[in-house]
Amino acid sequence: MLLTERRGYIDCMMLEKCCNNAARRKRTMSELDNSAEAEKPYIDIQNLTKSFTVKGERLEVLKGISLSICKGDVFGIIGLSGAGKSTLARCINRLETPDTGRVIIDGVDILSLSKSQLRRERQQIGMIFQTFNLFEAKTVYQNIAYPLAIRGVKKEKRDRRVREIAEVVGLQEKLSAYPAGLSGGQKQRIGIARALANNPDILLSDEATSALDPQTTLSILELLKDINKTMGLTILLITHELDVIKYTTRNMAVLEDGVISEAGRTGDIFANPNSATGKMFLKVYSELQESYVQGGGI
Amino acid sequence: MSLLNTSFWEVFKASFSPGVWKEIWPAALDTLYMTFIAALITLVFGLLLGIIMTLTAKDGLRPVRTFNTSMGWLVNCLRSLPQMIMIILMIPVARMVLGQSYGINSCIIALAASCIPMYARIVQSSLLEISKGKIEAAKSMGSSNLQIVLRVLLPETLPSLIRGFTVAVIAIISMSALAGNFGAGGIGDIAVRFGFQRFQHEVLFACVYVLIIIVQIVQFAGDFASKLILKKRHLI
Numbered sequence: 001m002l003l004t005e006r007r008g009y010i011d012c013m014m015l016e017k018c019c020n021n022a023a024r025r026k027r028t029m030s031e032l033d034n035s036a037e038a039e040k041p042y043i044d045i046q047n048l049t050k051s052f053t054v055k056g057e058r059l060e061v062l063k064g065i066s067l068s069i070c071k072g073d074v075f076g077i078i079g080l081s082g083a084g085k086s087t088l089a090r091c092i093n094r095l096e097t098p099d100t101g102r103v104i105i106d107g108v109d110i111l112s113l114s115k116s117q118l119r120r121e122r123q124q125i126g127m128i129f130q131t132f133n134l135f136e137a138k139t140v141y142q143n144i145a146y147p148l149a150i151r152g153v154k155k156e157k158r159d160r161r162v163r164e165i166a167e168v169v170g171l172q173e174k175l176s177a178y179p180a181g182l183s184g185g186q187k188q189r190i191g192i193a194r195a196l197a198n199n200p201d202i203l204l205s206d207e208a209t210s211a212l213d214p215q216t217t218l219s220i221l222e223l224l225k226d227i228n229k230t231m232g233l234t235i236l237l238i239t240h241e242l243d244v245i246k247y248t249t250r251n252m253a254v255l256e257d258g259v260i261s262e263a264g265r266t267g268d269i270f271a272n273p274n275s276a277t278g279k280m281f282l283k284v285y286s287e288l289q290e291s292y293v294q295g296g297g298i
Numbered sequence: 299m300s301l302l303n304t305s306f307w308e309v310f311k312a313s314f315s316p317g318v319w320k321e322i323w324p325a326a327l328d329t330l331y332m333t334f335i336a337a338l339i340t341l342v343f344g345l346l347l348g349i350i351m352t353l354t355a356k357d358g359l360r361p362v363r364t365f366n367t368s369m370g371w372l373v374n375c376l377r378s379l380p381q382m383i384m385i386i387l388m389i390p391v392a393r394m395v396l397g398q399s400y401g402i403n404s405c406i407i408a409l410a411a412s413c414i415p416m417y418a419r420i421v422q423s424s425l426l427e428i429s430k431g432k433i434e435a436a437k438s439m440g441s442s443n444l445q446i447v448l449r450v451l452l453p454e455t456l457p458s459l460i461r462g463f464t465v466a467v468i469a470i471i472s473m474s475a476l477a478g479n480f481g482a483g484g485i486g487d488i489a490v491r492f493g494f495q496r497f498q499h500e501v502l503f504a505c506v507y508v509l510i511i512i513v514q515i516v517q518f519a520g521d522f523a524s525k526l527i528l529k530k531r532h533l534i
Contacts, residue, residue, distance in 0.1 A: 127438040137453035147439040
């Protein structure tokens with residue numbers, strides 16, 4: 001396991017070098033010094049724990065998660081329902097405040113930010129959801145313009161950006177429509193456009209394709225890969241679908257009951273899964289594939 | 299003309315006579331005025347109170363526990379008063395504020411005092427209808443609480459807020475008729491003075507027509523507006 005992690009790390013490092021040019025974030029001098037060391041991962045999660053109290057019972061969801069993700073990476077987190085995947089993603093933009101641990105993004109400790117600093121930081125972290133969470137009172141245009149509008153971006157600049165990003169996700173024809181009248185795939189495209197409008201550095205995808213049919217899923221994943229390539233965006237993909245991970249990510253981690261049971265290059269883990277969940281996923285996956293081939297049902 | 303010694307048909311015909319409507323028109327205008335002003339006050343303060351109660355609730359955007367609990371307690375107290383008692387209670391308040399305890403303006407205070415807490419509760423339940431995910435999405439984009447309220451919460455729940463407001467306006471109309479009994483004037487006053495005390499049932503009939511028409515118009519307008527919005531958003 002250590003070996004695979006190491007290899008994944010080296011791979012990450014090479015990627016980081018390529019993507020450093022694409023870094024748009026303004027860095028202070030001290031941060032520049034840090035990046036010169038090139039040792040620092042872009043998203044660094046250290047020893048994260050989180051528990052909820054449900055009906056008087058303490059429920060530990062995250063039990064000490066440590067994870068580092070490189071800039072420009074497409075990183076997948078897979079796990080069963082209730083493993084804590086969503087909670088982990090929500091800790092990154094502090095929609096959920098962890099009990100202990102640190103989340104450091106590009107040298108900034110997210111948990112130490114004040115409320116207004118956090119709001120500014122969140123503008124650099126896009127997020128898309130399984131249920132899309134679009135504003136039904138707003139047109140597609142207004143949905144995409146929302147993050148710009150709350151930041152006070154000037155109207156002409158906002159208009160230009162909305163049209164630009166709508167073209168990236170292929171929605172330029174639908175700008176005046178309301179989301180409720182569109183298909184699931186189109187809705188998720190709005191979600192992606194809205195998340196990207198601010199030109200963020202990171203995109204968190206919380207089960208973004210889980211409510212979509214296979215073909216639409218494929219087109220959304222294509223889009224994500226494309227965005228990753230053209231914009232140098234770091235993408236964190238939370239999912240329970242093996243296909244999604246395999247198709248999209250370069251590195252991945254398996255989350256098992258609140259702990260990371262393995263992490264490394266996606267190809268390596270698929271070739272040689274060590275954790276119980278990883279093995280189980282692959283077993284079910286291969287069995288399913290077999291039953292497709294045999295054309296059999298249950 | 300009373301139903302005691304005249305046939306229903308005769309009373310019904312008499313209820314359309316110009317003599318009756320000479321009494322009714324100014325009273326109807328008074329009722330409309332009372333309803334309009336009270337509805338406006340209710341809208342503003344009910345909305346504010348409802349938003350504040352939703353925001354400060356335990357799982358709201360900005361929980362303030364003790365404040366929220368005492369607010370809820372106050373609203374419950376005000377709501378537990380029957381409208382008639384509220385009208386009587388507000389008589390000294392009206393005298394203090396306006397220097398006069400009777401008349402349409404004084405009655406508006408009672409109407410508002412009774413309907414603000416009611417509309418606040420309706421607003422609260424409307425705002426709670428919004429899916430948590432939308433709020434979370436807004437948060438994840440870096441919205442401030444004020445931006446979430448003004449740009450997400452209110453627009454998203456607008457159709458439901460309008461329907462709730464319709465209910466509140468109709469409650470105000472019915473209460474204004476009751477207030478007529480306590481020196482407020484308006485349709486309720488006419489109905490009680492002529493229809494009840496003088497057995498002039500043709501006047502009572504005319505009052506009923508006016509009230510039905512006003513309520514129908516309000517209900518229709520509310521339904522129409524909320525449906526129009528839902529249709530525009532492709533939600534129905």
